[in-house]
Amino acid sequence: MKRYDVCEERCIHEETVRKVEDEMLGDEVFSHLSNDFKMLGDLTRVKMLFALSREELCVCDLASILNLSESAISHQLRLLRNHNMVKFRRDGKMAYYSLSDQHVVQLLKMGVEHAQE
Amino acid sequence: MKRYDVCEERCIHEETVRKVEDEMLGDEVFSHLSNDFKMLGDLTRVKMLFALSREELCVCDLASILNLSESAISHQLRLLRNHNMVKFRRDGKMAYYSLSDQHVVQLLKMGVEHAQE
DNA sequence: TGCACATATGAGCATTTATTCACATGAAAA
DNA sequence: TTTTCATGTGAATAAATGCTCATATGTGCA
Numbered sequence: 463m464k465r466y467d468v469c470e471e472r473c474i475h476e477e478t479v480r481k482v483e484d485e486m487l488g489d490e491v492f493s494h495l496s497n498d499f500k501m502l503g504d505l506t507r508v509k510m511l512f513a514l515s516r517e518e519l520c521v522c523d524l525a526s527i528l529n530l531s532e533s534a535i536s537h538q539l540r541l542l543r544n545h546n547m548v549k550f551r552r553d554g555k556m557a558y559y560s561l562s563d564q565h566v567v568q569l570l571k572m573g574v575e576h577a578q579e
Numbered sequence: 580m581k582r583y584d585v586c587e588e589r590c591i592h593e594e595t596v597r598k599v600e601d602e603m604l605g606d607e608v609f610s611h612l613s614n615d616f617k618m619l620g621d622l623t624r625v626k627m628l629f630a631l632s633r634e635e636l637c638v639c640d641l642a643s644i645l646n647l648s649e650s651a652i653s654h655q656l657r658l659l660r661n662h663n664m665v666k667f668r669r670d671g672k673m674a675y676y677s678l679s680d681q682h683v684v685q686l687l688k689m690g691v692e693h694a695q696e
Numbered sequence: 697t698g699c700a701c702a703t704a705t706g707a708g709c710a711t712t713t714a715t716t717c718a719c720a721t722g723a724a725a726a
Numbered sequence: 727t728t729t730t731c732a733t734g735t736g737a738a739t740a741a742a743t744g745c746t747c748a749t750a751t752g753t754g755c756a
Contacts, residue, residue: 473637473639473673473701473702474637474639474640474643475636475637475640478634478636478640479636479640479643479644481633481634482630482633482634482636482640482644483644485633486626486629486630486644487629487691491691491694491695492622492625492626492629493622494694495619495625495687495690495691495694496619496620496621496622496624496625497620498690498693498694499616499617499619499620499625499686499690500616500617500620500621501620502612502613502616502619502620503613503614503616503617503618503619503620504613504617504713504714505609505610505613506714506715507613508609508612508613508616509603509609512603512604512609513599513603516598516599516602517595517598517599519592519595519596519599520590520591520592520732520733521732521733521734522590522591522732522733523591523592523595523596523599526591526596527596527599527600527603530715531715531716531717532732532733532734533715533716533717533718533733533734533735534714534715534716535733536732536733536734536735537714537715537734537735538714539733539734540734540735552722552723552733554723554724554732555722555723555724555730555731555732555733556590556732556733557732557733557734563693565689565692565693568689569616569686569689569690569693570612572682572685572686572689573612573615573616573686574604574608574612575682576615576680576682576686577608577611577612577615578608590731590732621743621744623744623745637702637703638702638703638704639702639703647745648745648746648747649702649703649704650703650704650705650745650746650747650748651744651745651746652703653702653703653704653705654704654705654744654745655744656703656704657704657705669703669752669753671702671753671754672700672701672702672703672752672753672754673702673703673753674702674703674704
């Protein structure tokens with residue numbers, strides 16, 4: 463277990479570092495946070511989420527819109543489900559997906575604003 | 580080049596799919612978007628960005644706060660720089676980093692809200 | 697100049713991840 | 727029941743990614 467304490471005793475701004483350390487959140491929070499953003503950090507998934515922000519869609523619809531295999535879409539939908547970003551309802555053979563809340567929409571909106579600068 | 584057109588002519592909801600296809604953004608926008616979110620989708624980087632949202636910090640400070648090597652931090656800072664998420668100023672031997680705009684802060688804030696549900 | 701030190705970077709390695717293929721599941725229709 | 731079809735999933739593979747180690751860069755100071 464390395465400590466990287468070379469700098470820790472010389473160059474750092476002790477005050478500032480201590481202050482920021484105090485303000486840091488718990489590891490689980492950061493972990494949760496980065497995992498959520500990771501869901502948005504993929505071209506396929508971000509397109510899927512954007513599409514779902516417009517309409518409820520089945521696997522087949524998404525596959526058609528993104529021009530990807532249904533298997534690929536299904537795999538990604540499972541990830542999104544596990545991260546509580548989408549919900550779904552079954553109707554016969556079909557499964558209809560939609561966003562599980564409005565947070566994703568807001569994040570997407572903010573992201574687009576930033577991207578368009 | 581597969582077309583996955585099996586479904587395209589049978590099970591899809593043509594109306595809905597066409598509507599959503601019309602509303603989809605350009606590929607460059609989605610690409611930009613997912614790349615930005617990807618920067619937030621890593622435990623180390625999200626911690627770095629959070630820390631930088633509190634104080635301007637040097638490489639050494641960040642390494643100390645995250646308990647990681649300065650090399651690792653430097654590599655990640657380069658990524659963040661390339662994505663215009665952090666800016667830096669040199670002062671002698673030191674390099675001081677800070678967030679390049681408030682968008683990241685807002686995204687982090689929204690992410691935390693969502694994570695805490 | 698020459699040394700010390702903070703930061704930057706290239707190569708290598710181990711891990712993660714996105715897609716495909718093949719097959720399983722489950723519901724509707726024949 | 728048997729068939730069909732939309733969806734779900736495990737295994738495999740190729741690509742991307744994060745860290746480490748070694749080394750380079752560049753600044754301040756003796």
